[in-house]
Amino acid sequence: MAPSLQLFHPPKPFTHFNRFSSTSSRPASVRCSAAAAPPSKRSYTITLLPGDGIGPEVISVAKDVLVLAGSFEGITYEFREMLLGGAALDATGVPMPDETLSVSKQSDAVLLGAIGGYKWDKNEKHLKPETGLLQLRSGLQVFANLRPATVFPQLVDASTLKKEVAEGVDLMVVRELTGGIYFGKPRGFGTNENGQETGFNTEIYSAHEIDRIARLAFEIARKRRGKLCSVDKANVLEASMLWRKIVTELALEYPDVELTHMYVDNAAMQLVRYPKQFDTVLTNNIFGDILSDEASMITGSIGMLPSASIGASGPGLFEPIHGSAPDIAGQDKANPFATVLSAAMLLKYGLGEERAAERIEKAVLDTLNRGFRTADIYSAGTKLVGCKQVGEEILKSVESHILAAAV
Numbered sequence: 001m002a003p004s005l006q007l008f009h010p011p012k013p014f015t016h017f018n019r020f021s022s023t024s025s026r027p028a029s030v031r032c033s034a035a036a037a038p039p040s041k042r043s044y045t046i047t048l049l050p051g052d053g054i055g056p057e058v059i060s061v062a063k064d065v066l067v068l069a070g071s072f073e074g075i076t077y078e079f080r081e082m083l084l085g086g087a088a089l090d091a092t093g094v095p096m097p098d099e100t101l102s103v104s105k106q107s108d109a110v111l112l113g114a115i116g117g118y119k120w121d122k123n124e125k126h127l128k129p130e131t132g133l134l135q136l137r138s139g140l141q142v143f144a145n146l147r148p149a150t151v152f153p154q155l156v157d158a159s160t161l162k163k164e165v166a167e168g169v170d171l172m173v174v175r176e177l178t179g180g181i182y183f184g185k186p187r188g189f190g191t192n193e194n195g196q197e198t199g200f201n202t203e204i205y206s207a208h209e210i211d212r213i214a215r216l217a218f219e220i221a222r223k224r225r226g227k228l229c230s231v232d233k234a235n236v237l238e239a240s241m242l243w244r245k246i247v248t249e250l251a252l253e254y255p256d257v258e259l260t261h262m263y264v265d266n267a268a269m270q271l272v273r274y275p276k277q278f279d280t281v282l283t284n285n286i287f288g289d290i291l292s293d294e295a296s297m298i299t300g301s302i303g304m305l306p307s308a309s310i311g312a313s314g315p316g317l318f319e320p321i322h323g324s325a326p327d328i329a330g331q332d333k334a335n336p337f338a339t340v341l342s343a344a345m346l347l348k349y350g351l352g353e354e355r356a357a358e359r360i361e362k363a364v365l366d367t368l369n370r371g372f373r374t375a376d377i378y379s380a381g382t383k384l385v386g387c388k389q390v391g392e393e394i395l396k397s398v399e400s401h402i403l404a405a406a407v
């Protein structure tokens with residue numbers, strides 16, 4: 001029997017986060033869609049951004065899986081494929097054409113492969129593929145980045161941590177994405193009183209920015225194991241002191257969630273010492289950048305990790321955390337699981353289509369249980385296959401669950 005993962009099987013009805021007020025500190029309408037009650041709209045427009053390198057290979061697999069899993073739930077899609085990154089640069093001269101953003105904004109959700117590659121590495125900053133991705137995130141105004149780090153039982157040996165430390169890890173990092181030191185002003189270069197060059201940035205958060213990300217984290221923790229750890233540096237930074245104050249006040253509205261606070265230096269240490277202690281981790285932009293990468297490495301396999309970026313309104317952006325892997329692009333070696341799991345997050349967090357998401361998650365576990373592996377997660381005794389075949393096996397697993405349920 002496939003092991004069940006807390007991440008993928010929230011014990012309580014799921015809350016759909018995609019509609020938070022951008023002006024009020026309270027959610028405008030938080031739709032509660034229980035697994036048994038899917039949303040009424042069953043036809044969705046999805047923007048596909050395959051991007052560069054292995055992006056088109058993994059997006060092709062994820063699209064087929066979305067279509068098949070959705071079909072069993074009465075869901076239909078209209079896909080719009082647009083250019084982003086190096087592919088956009090080659091075709092239009094810019095890394096994110098206006099049309100890509102406008103089509104993305106008009107859709108119900110956006111699924112991205114990856115961008116970047118050697119060819120564009122020496123471009124000026126405004127002509128780099130990565131600039132296109134940042135422009136897209138900023139254009140979609142996605143303020144929350146959700147990064148699950150789940151150690152699949154079948155892949156526990158891929159972790160660089162000891163098996164007993166890694167096994168059973170199932171955590172979610174909720175990172176603030178549009179504020180803090182990466183965007184704070186003033187920033188720049190200057191000269192100090194000794195005539196030496198300086199570089200400076202500003203870590204700044206408004207109460208509203210903290211409130212909206214914290215609310216989302218409490219909601220997610222509530223649907224997981226009910227534990228939220230807020231990570232800050234409140235012993236040193238004023239922005240962190242405000243962060244801790246607001247998160248602590250908000251906890252009164254979520255008595256069912258156990259809130260703890262941890263300094264970021266300790267959190268970095270605890271993540272490799274005893275990662276199983278974490279359920280949901282809430283943190284700011286820069287700490288989240290670092291901790292989510294650290295957490296992802298516990299799983300040992302970059303090709304397995306999905307992510308979601310969600311805003312106050314409008315479509316969410318769903319993408320694997322890996323890059324375009326130019327070293328293996330076009331060789332049918334890419335691991336498509338992360339993108340397929342991103343498609344499951346799209347259904348769950350972007351569309352509130354919990355049941356279709358679970359079909360995909362179960363199919364991923366089933367495919368792993370049947371031993372199919374791409375090279376990055378291969379181990380002796382399993383079956384080494386390419387990206388396309390993994391996709392075909394996931395489709396078979398989606399279908400076999402339907403058949404099994406029908407018997």
Ligand SMILES: NC(=O)c1ccc[n+]([C@@H]2O[C@H](COP(=O)([O-])OP(=O)(O)OC[C@H]3O[C@@H](n4cnc5c(N)ncnc54)[C@H](O)[C@@H]3O)[C@@H](O)[C@H]2O)c1
Nearest residue numbers: 114115116117303321322323324325326327328334335376
């Ligand atoms: N979100 C994004 O689109 C994103 C994220 C990170 C890097 N990038 C870009 O990707 C390009 C390559 O960057 P990088 O090499 O630092 O990171 P990368 O994630 O592309 O690759 C790192 C290593 O992991 C392997 N790998 C990554 N994804 C894999 C998958 N799905 N299956 C099997 N193996 C996989 C690669 O072969 C490589 O050895 C750069 O241009 C970088 O800017 C894009």
